[in-house]
Amino acid sequence: MKRCLMFAAALILVVSLVSCGSSSKDKKKAKNDTYEVAMIVDGDELAEGSVDQDTWMSVKNLADENDLTSQYYTTKEPSKDNYLASIQKAVDKGAKFIVLPGSNFETTAYAAQSTYPDVDFLLIDGVPHDENGTYATASNMVSMVFAEEEAGYLAGYAAVKEGYTKLGFLGGQESPAVKRYGYGFVQGAAAAAAEKEKKVTMRYQYTGSNEASDGAKDTAVSWYRDGTQVIFGSGGTINSSVIKAAEKVDKDKKKVIGSDVDQSKLSDTVLTSAEKNLEKAVGDLMRDYAGDKFVGGMAFNYAAKNNGVALEMDNGRFETFSQKEYDAIFAKLKSGEIELKKDTGAGSAAELAGDWVTVK
Structure with missing residues (x-):
C-alpha cells in the first residue's frame, strides 16, 4: 500500500512542471523537509498556460487530497547531466517516486532507472532510451505516450x-x-x-x-x-x-x-x-497502482480509442x-x-x- 500511495503522489506530479517549490500548502510541509514525490522541471520556470502548469496544478491538488508531500525541482540549464543532478537532489530529499514530464527526459530516464533501482519513475511523452537508440523500460519505470x-x-x-x-x-x-x-x-x-x-x-x-x-x-x-x-x-x-x-x-x-x-x-x-487527456492517463495508472497492480516495465499509449x-x-x-x-x-x-x-x-x-x- 505504501507503494500505491507513492505512485498516486507521483502521478499527481505528472501533470506539470514548475520552478522549485512544494506542491502542498504551508500546513502540509513535509517533516524534516523530506518529500515523497518529486517532479523534475525542464527549465527554470513554469510558463502560464503550458502543459507543465496544467500538470502541476493537478499534481498539487492530488497530493493535498492524499496527504502526500511533493516537491518540484527546476533545471536552469537543461541537459542530461543537470536533469540527473536534479534527480539526485530529489532522492536526497526522500523522493520515492519521480515524474519526468517530456520527451527531453528520455535518455535521462534510461540512465536513472538503473542508477536508482529503489525509486519508481514515470516518464511522460516518451520511452527510455540511450544515446545510441537502445530502448529499455525497467521494472521501476512507467512511460506514457499520446497519439x-x-x-x-x-x-x-x-x-x-x-x-x-x-x-x-x-x-x-x-x-x-x-x-x-x-x-x-x-x-x-x-x-x-x-x-x-x-x-x-x-x-x-x-x-x-x-x-x-x-x-x-x-x-x-x-x-x-x-x-x-x-x-x-x-x-x-x-x-x-x-x-x-x-x-x-x-x-x-x-x-x-x-x-x-x-x-x-x-x-x-x-x-x-x-x-492530451493527462488527467485520464494519470488516473488510469493511479487506479492500477492503488490496486497493487504495479505497471513498471511498460509503456502506455493514449489515443482516441481510450x-x-x-x-x-x-x-x-x-x-x-x-x-x-x-x-x-x-x-x-x-x-x-x-x-x-x-x-x-x-x-x-x-x-x-x-x-x-x-x-x-
Missing part, C-alpha cells in the same frame, strides 16, 4: 470545417511529438477540404526551439499579414509567441490553435486546443463547426476507421496533403 497525430487531425479537420482555408503549423523542435501534431493537422485539413471540395493552403515550419521567442512571433506575424487565418502552434511555450502575433495583427480575426492542454484562457484569439486525446469543444470558439460534427469524426478515429500517418510515416508534411491542400 498527437489524432489530436492534430481533429484540429485540422475542425479548422477547415469552420471555414478557414489559409492555415499555418508552427512547430518548435522537430521532435516526434511535434511532428505527429503537425502531420495529423495536415491530414485532418486534407480530409475536411476533400469533403468540402475546397482548396486550402498551409504554411508549415519548425523553429528549432520549444521556447517562446521574438523569432517565432515574427514568423507568425509575417504569416498572419500574408493572409494566414489560423496558426496551430506546437512545442513548449511557442504558442505564447503565436498568440502575441495574432493579437498584434488582428485580435478579432486572426486565430490560434493551442496544443497539449486547453489554452482558451490565454487569449480570445484561441479558437480551440488539441489536447479517450486519451481530444479537441477542446466546451471552451472552443467555433461558429459553424458543431459538437455533432466533432462527435462523428472522433468516433471514426476511435473505431479505427481513420488510420493516420505518424511522424515516421512520411518524408514530409507535403506528402500528406492530398489533392486539396497545398503545403508551403
Whole structure:
C-alpha cells in the first residue's frame, strides 16, 4: 500500500512542471523537509498556460487530497547531466517516486532507472532510451505516450470545417511529438477540404526551439499579414509567441490553435486546443497502482480509442463547426476507421496533403 500511495503522489506530479517549490500548502510541509514525490522541471520556470502548469496544478491538488508531500525541482540549464543532478537532489530529499514530464527526459530516464533501482519513475511523452537508440523500460519505470497525430487531425479537420482555408503549423523542435501534431493537422485539413471540395493552403515550419521567442512571433506575424487565418502552434511555450502575433495583427480575426492542454484562457484569439487527456492517463495508472497492480516495465499509449486525446469543444470558439460534427469524426478515429500517418510515416508534411491542400 505504501507503494500505491507513492505512485498516486507521483502521478499527481505528472501533470506539470514548475520552478522549485512544494506542491502542498504551508500546513502540509513535509517533516524534516523530506518529500515523497518529486517532479523534475525542464527549465527554470513554469510558463502560464503550458502543459507543465496544467500538470502541476493537478499534481498539487492530488497530493493535498492524499496527504502526500511533493516537491518540484527546476533545471536552469537543461541537459542530461543537470536533469540527473536534479534527480539526485530529489532522492536526497526522500523522493520515492519521480515524474519526468517530456520527451527531453528520455535518455535521462534510461540512465536513472538503473542508477536508482529503489525509486519508481514515470516518464511522460516518451520511452527510455540511450544515446545510441537502445530502448529499455525497467521494472521501476512507467512511460506514457499520446497519439498527437489524432489530436492534430481533429484540429485540422475542425479548422477547415469552420471555414478557414489559409492555415499555418508552427512547430518548435522537430521532435516526434511535434511532428505527429503537425502531420495529423495536415491530414485532418486534407480530409475536411476533400469533403468540402475546397482548396486550402498551409504554411508549415519548425523553429528549432520549444521556447517562446521574438523569432517565432515574427514568423507568425509575417504569416498572419500574408493572409494566414489560423496558426496551430506546437512545442513548449511557442504558442505564447503565436498568440502575441495574432493579437498584434488582428485580435478579432486572426486565430490560434493551442496544443497539449486547453489554452482558451490565454487569449480570445484561441479558437480551440488539441489536447492530451493527462488527467485520464494519470488516473488510469493511479487506479492500477492503488490496486497493487504495479505497471513498471511498460509503456502506455493514449489515443482516441481510450479517450486519451481530444479537441477542446466546451471552451472552443467555433461558429459553424458543431459538437455533432466533432462527435462523428472522433468516433471514426476511435473505431479505427481513420488510420493516420505518424511522424515516421512520411518524408514530409507535403506528402500528406492530398489533392486539396497545398503545403508551403
